[in-house]
Amino acid sequence: MRDQNIAITGASSGLGRALALATAGPGVMLHLAGRDAPRLGETAQACRAKGAQVTEAIMDVTDAPAMEAWLRSCAGLELVIANAGVSAGPGKGNLERVTQVRRVFSTNLDGVLNTVLPAMELRVPRIAIISSIAGLVALPTSPAYSASKAALDFWVRAATPGAAREGVALTLVRPGFIRTPLTTQNPYTMPGLMDADKAAQIILAGIARGQRIITFPWWLASCARLANLLPASVFGRVPGKPEAG
Numbered sequence: 001m002r003d004q005n006i007a008i009t010g011a012s013s014g015l016g017r018a019l020a021l022a023t024a025g026p027g028v029m030l031h032l033a034g035r036d037a038p039r040l041g042e043t044a045q046a047c048r049a050k051g052a053q054v055t056e057a058i059m060d061v062t063d064a065p066a067m068e069a070w071l072r073s074c075a076g077l078e079l080v081i082a083n084a085g086v087s088a089g090p091g092k093g094n095l096e097r098v099t100q101v102r103r104v105f106s107t108n109l110d111g112v113l114n115t116v117l118p119a120m121e122l123r124v125p126r127i128a129i130i131s132s133i134a135g136l137v138a139l140p141t142s143p144a145y146s147a148s149k150a151a152l153d154f155w156v157r158a159a160t161p162g163a164a165r166e167g168v169a170l171t172l173v174r175p176g177f178i179r180t181p182l183t184t185q186n187p188y189t190m191p192g193l194m195d196a197d198k199a200a201q202i203i204l205a206g207i208a209r210g211q212r213i214i215t216f217p218w219w220l221a222s223c224a225r226l227a228n229l230l231p232a233s234v235f236g237r238v239p240g241k242p243e244a245g
Helices: 014-023 037-049 064-073 098-121 143-165 196-208 218-227
Strands: 005-008 029-034 053-058 079-082 126-130 169-175 213-216
Touching: 005 014, 014 029, 014 037, 014 196, 029 037, 037 053, 064 098, 079 098, 098 126, 098 143, 126 143, 126 196, 143 169, 169 196, 196 213, 213 218
Parallel strands: 005 029, 005 079, 029 053, 079 126, 126 169, 169 213
Antiparallel strands: none
16 A cells, blocks of 8 residues: 555454554554554554554544544544445344434445545545445345445445545445354354455455446456346345445
């Protein structure tokens, strides 16, 4: 990565932590945000051990004023990675709880917009948005999660041309299953499960190449698209959801 001044949300654990560690090094300024103070502190310390300068911000991405203030305080940003997200599903029942649905949309959609919109206004040259392959398919097992990622997917792709004309490059990232604290709780088989460190390397390499969309693994994305063509009676039995972490 050429970028030396980077902000990452959801950096306390999982993919966010892996991205922070992968970008850390001498001459790099990292601005890390997360809700879990102890874990965020551990991530920050590990990045400092690799030679990076690090600031920590304990915050929730659903707090729009706080997010804007934080991003404005990170002077000279070259890259923002909007990684924070949550997952949920019906669990043992057939319906997702109302509070779950609202929390998922509030974090996965509003939280990302609270990160990306101020960064766009600040004309940060590159912004990466972590979505999911789950956004390519309407999952009965995770309605809110897949729908929130689908909305994010469409918004980023629609906003990319206009942002580019203003000097801002948007990159949409659609990972498959990543081994994180979120996915360890999944009771189903996760095809193509990948370590967070490997996923971080794929993402950062794609950003460095200037890719507008980074989707991996490709075969899982193809399966997700094909699943949308299945009859409703069959589709309801399709398991699982890929998660960004």
